[in-house]
Amino acid sequence: xxxxxxxxxxWLSILLIYGYNVLVxxxxxxxxxxxxxxxxxxxxxxxxxxxxxxxxxxNGMFPGPVVYAQEDDKIIVKVTNETPYNTTIHWHGVRQKLxxxxxxxxxxxxxxxxxxQSFTYEFTMVKQKGTFFWHAHISWLRATVYGALVVYPxxxxxxPFKVPYEEHILILGEYWLEDVVQLEHATAASGGPPTPANxxxxxxxPGPNYNCSNTDVYQIDVVSGKTYMLRLIHAGLNVxxxxxxxxxxxxxxxxxxxxxxxFTTDRVMLGPGQTMIVLVTADQPLGxxxxxxxxxxxxxxxxxxxxxxxxxxxxxxxxxxxxxLPAKLPSFNDNLAVMTVMDGLRSLSSxxxxxxxIDRELFVTIGLNxxxxxxxxxxxxxxxxxxxxxxxxxxxxxFVKPKISVLEAYYxxxxxxFTEDFPGAPLKFYDFVNGAPNIIPNNTEAILNxxxxxxxxxxxxxxxxxxxxxxxxxxxxPIHLHGYSFYVVAYGTGNYYPQNANFNLVxxxxxxxxxxxxxxxxxxxxxxxxxxxxxxxxxxxIHQSWGxxxxxxxxxxxxxxxxxxxxxxxxxxx
Ligand code: C2O
Numbered sequence: 001x002x003x004x005x006x007x008x009x010x011w012l013s014i015l016l017i018y019g020y021n022v023l024v025x026x027x028x029x030x031x032x033x034x035x036x037x038x039x040x041x042x043x044x045x046x047x048x049x050x051x052x053x054x055x056x057x058x059n060g061m062f063p064g065p066v067v068y069a070q071e072d073d074k075i076i077v078k079v080t081n082e083t084p085y086n087t088t089i090h091w092h093g094v095r096q097k098l099x100x101x102x103x104x105x106x107x108x109x110x111x112x113x114x115x116x117q118s119f120t121y122e123f124t125m126v127k128q129k130g131t132f133f134w135h136a137h138i139s140w141l142r143a144t145v146y147g148a149l150v151v152y153p154x155x156x157x158x159x160p161f162k163v164p165y166e167e168h169i170l171i172l173g174e175y176w177l178e179d180v181v182q183l184e185h186a187t188a189a190s191g192g193p194p195t196p197a198n199x200x201x202x203x204x205x206p207g208p209n210y211n212c213s214n215t216d217v218y219q220i221d222v223v224s225g226k227t228y229m230l231r232l233i234h235a236g237l238n239v240x241x242x243x244x245x246x247x248x249x250x251x252x253x254x255x256x257x258x259x260x261x262x263f264t265t266d267r268v269m270l271g272p273g274q275t276m277i278v279l280v281t282a283d284q285p286l287g288x289x290x291x292x293x294x295x296x297x298x299x300x301x302x303x304x305x306x307x308x309x310x311x312x313x314x315x316x317x318x319x320x321x322x323x324x325l326p327a328k329l330p331s332f333n334d335n336l337a338v339m340t341v342m343d344g345l346r347s348l349s350s351x352x353x354x355x356x357x358i359d360r361e362l363f364v365t366i367g368l369n370x371x372x373x374x375x376x377x378x379x380x381x382x383x384x385x386x387x388x389x390x391x392x393x394x395x396x397x398x399f400v401k402p403k404i405s406v407l408e409a410y411y412x413x414x415x416x417x418f419t420e421d422f423p424g425a426p427l428k429f430y431d432f433v434n435g436a437p438n439i440i441p442n443n444t445e446a447i448l449n450x451x452x453x454x455x456x457x458x459x460x461x462x463x464x465x466x467x468x469x470x471x472x473x474x475x476x477x478p479i480h481l482h483g484y485s486f487y488v489v490a491y492g493t494g495n496y497y498p499q500n501a502n503f504n505l506v507x508x509x510x511x512x513x514x515x516x517x518x519x520x521x522x523x524x525x526x527x528x529x530x531x532x533x534x535x536x537x538x539x540x541x542i543h544q545s546w547g548x549x550x551x552x553x554x555x556x557x558x559x560x561x562x563x564x565x566x567x568x569x570x571x572x573x574x
Contacts, residue, residue: 034074037067039089041081041113041145049199050212051177055144056083056136062204063171063235064134064147071129071154078120079113085181086112089121090137091149092273093130093257093512096483099123100407100532101567103482106138107401108535108551111408111574119572129153130257131231131275133171140184140541143174146235151257160348161253161262164279165226170218170311172243172270172293173201174236184545191373191390192383193302194238194542200293200309207310218311220291222282230278234270237541239304240296240476240515242337243268245313246289246325250278255345256511258485263344267330267337269296271478273513273539286318292327298335298518299475301385306332335518338476342491342515350507354487355461355525362454362462363425363496365432366477366516366538366548367469368392369447385472391546392538393447395423398547399537402451404574406551407533411567422452422550432469432495433519447547454550456528458557463489465496466514467521474519477543483534483554485510486524493520513539531556531564 044057058064069075081087090104102121103109113119129151136145148169153159174197176183187194199206199213207217222228230250232243244250244267251264254277262279270276294308312324330337369391373382384390391398402409402417409417426432456462464486468474487508490501501523516522537549556563 032072033070034076035067035069037065037075037077039077039079041079041083041087043083048175048216049177049206049210053177053179055179056085056087056141057144058147062144063173064145066147066169067134067149068152069125070152071125071127074122074124076120076122078118080118081113081115084115085141086114086138087141087145088112088137089134091121091123091132091134093132093275094123094125094149095128095485095530096123096532097126097530098564100483100534100564101571103532104137105482105535107405109407109533110405111572112138113572117572119570120568122568125151128257130254131233131277132257133233133235133275135235140180140237142235142541143176143180143237146171146173148231148233150231160259161279162227164229165223167229167231168220169203169231169233170291171203171233171235172241173204174239174305175199175201175206187542188545189381190383191381191388193390196303196305197237197239198305199307200236200241200305202291202293202309202311205311209307209310219314220312221314221316223316224282224286227279227281230280232268232270232276232278234272234274236272240269240271240478241293242296242329243270243291243293244327244329245280245291246327247284248280248289248313250280252344253277253279255509256485256513258510259348260509261346261348261507263346265341265344266328269338269341269515271476271513271515271539272541273478273480274515282315286315288315288318288322288324289313290324290327292329294329295332296334296338296476297332300473302473338515339517345509346507347509351505352487352507352510354489354505354508355527356505357461358463358525359461360424360456360463362464363467364394364464364550365396365426365467365469366394366479368472368543368546369398370472371447391447392543392548394548394550395426396447397422397452397550398447398449399549400449400451400547406451406453408567410533410553411564418451418453418551420453420455420553422454424454432467433474434470449547452550453533453553455553455555458529458531458555458562460528461525462528463523463525465521465523466516467496468516468519470519476518477516477548478513478539479516479536480513480539481534481536483530483532484526485512486514486526488514489523489525491517491520491522493517496521496523528552528554529557530554531562
């Protein structure tokens, strides 16, 4: 326990220095409480990779503070913006039961918190526990504004696995030397793809593969023979990642804050927006082992960072400055490795309570597009494929964020900010995967821009097919739905045909972000029983910027327990 207490005390002192109201304890906190946190959005000077820059942080920390709670606790976070940038915070994976106003995506559920203003988020972890995270949900600020949200089971409720000796949080990220807000503007203006990150990071540290980073590396000291719980969180922007530890097996026991049947593997893949608990037993000879994060890039013709970020899994008693044993990551385009992990994800309990009857079948294509260049300075502004402008869409609608939040417009009945005509199926069916090769103008320009939403009656049992298209390039897209988790009942490669689909209605994983297979499809099911306005989008930020998203408007049901309450008084104004 020595280590646990040391690291715990370290945390506590860090937290106290930064002046929080912490209720963090070595033991699980007692239930039904309220957890208060104070988030100051600040500009902080950070040195990394032989450079330093001012970047946006919470309370000067990178990654930001960990929010701890227990199942059914209320969490209250006062966010005060001391930077010149607009901001919001999203609580990724929190279902926000009857609290849509506090979900956080800018222009979907709220206007940004402007410079000098504050907004207090308040929500309850209703029947939810596990590994979550929070991140800025506006422009690309989430590249630096993110942190873990750890929710323990209720007191006396054990984990469905042996209590680990220690737990550690590992947040995977991407780091740019440039200012990310400027970078986003420059990317948008160029019409082309984004600049790859200068480094991948684990808990903010690039590790020894990068310049000036030999000591900028995260390390876990382990005791031989003990089992460790690693809470993996993918907070990166634009690239999916493989993760592995040299010579050690990983046993997945939780994905997207829901328990899974234990599944043991050499490596895992997480897309941005996904979380996972893996258990690792220190059962190897004393030594220093690499924990590595490297890219999974399924798209064709995309530039990306290909140097892996390394952290250390260091046995106590091993020679301290020895070289670390390298971790074996799959090659960047190993689709099979991804499928193997996906096949291993099964809900812990079976049978699960997945809807068997479906009221509404939705079919949504996801993919990239190229729009014609209309600029007088094409060299500057049309750097997309074939000198066009990059875009992305669902069912060929490229989502445009409105000037006030969709939720406010909907709730107050203000006309003119969104429409209710997002199509429940593509306008035409064709060979989505192979029918639109990478050449213009084969169907890549025929997209419409708009703030189109799809309205669902309260309680609708939805089946949603997400179909990747080969327009521009096929790619694995991490599609995230706010306000819900969904059962991933089937997936496959190629085009979706019901007769070929193999549905798992017994123990499908319950997730909030699904990596739709490259050139393939995924079928998910959920019951629309949380009224509000819920964003569904690709969690690759560049795709979201290009319009890869849509919004579900879920109507109120009957009575107080099925009705979205009034907005909070301090809801920011646009
Ligand atoms: Cu973690 Cu809308 O995102």
